[in-house]
Amino acid sequence: MEQALRMKEKGNECFAKQKYASAIDYYTEAICLQSNVAAFYTNRALCYIYLEKWVPAQTDCRRAIEIDGSNAKAHYLLGKSLCQDHEYDASIDAYEKAQSVLDGHPSQQKASSFAQDVLAGLRLAKKLKWQAAHDAQRRRHNQVMSLFQTIVDQSRTHELKCLPDVDTALVHSNHDTVLAHMMELLEMHVRLLHIVPMCLEFCIAFAIAGRGCRRATVMWKRRHIGPWFRWTAVRA
Incomplete structure (x- = not known):
């Protein structure tokens, strides 16, 4: 165990110097020597996060949680890496578990700014989840508008070319009315997209x-x- 702790300290020194790859090597050595210490995994996970390697970070966080389910840091880092990986639902769940752990230790929660970091991460994950859903709805809305415009134009062209003795002005008027009504409905939908969600x-x-x-x-x-x-x- 002493050798593993020495490897951890060397990893911490490299981390302080922003030498994250070297820190990972030392934390890995510590894990090889003592594989049941959650802190070794969370420290390595943090290095992976700084290197934007989200999947290895998630793997280490989950291993740390298997060792110690009450490790708030592991839940927090898992939420952080999942959020960066656009897994917003899983990220929110991880942040909420970190909050739950902290709620069980009120003195620790008040004495540290860590609880504020967890809350900030949770808020960000919820915001990004809403933004992603909003963007997807906006894309679908634009697709529907384009498709309906094409359908109306095709119908207009068909009636003008294929129907004998057609009243050109009436055809344009009818199609313009239908198109305007549909666009109004779609714009109402757009306004609904801008409503601030409950979260x-x-x-x-x-x-x-x-x-x-x-x-x-x-x-x-x-x-x-x-x-x-x-x-x-x-x-x-």
């Missing part, structure tokens, strides 16, 4: 430091951030 109803804290101001926290309610979301969605 973002909680207050959002913005830490402000700069321009000579003392550090402060400003809380924004849903009614205040709703217009901002709609504005950013229009700009996107």
Whole structure:
């Protein structure tokens, strides 16, 4: 065990110098010597995260959780790597498990900023999940608009070319009316996409430091951030 701890300390020294690949080698040596210590896996997972190697990081976090299910750091790092890997549902679940572990240790939660890191990660995962769903809906909406426009144009062309004694003005009027009505319905759907979801109803804290101001926290309610979301969605 002593040799494994020495390898861990060397890994920590490399990590402090941002030599993540070397740190991984030392943590791996520690794991080979003592494979049932969760901290060795979480330390190596953090190095993988800095190197943007999400899958190995997830593997190490899950191994650490197998060893110690109450390891909040392992759940947190798992959530972080899953979020970066666009696995938002699994990421949210991991962050919530980290919160649950911290809730069981109130003194540890209050004494450390780690709980705030977990909460920030959870909020980010929920935001990115909503944004991904919103983007997918926007793409589907655009596809529907394009398809319906094509169908209406084809119908218009068919009637103008194939029907004898057709009233050209009436054909254009009918198709324009149908197209305008459908576009109105689709635009109503777009407005619904901009509604702030329930997961973002909680207050959002913005830490402000700069321009000579003392550090402060400003809380924004849903009614205040709703217009901002709609504005950013229009700009996107």
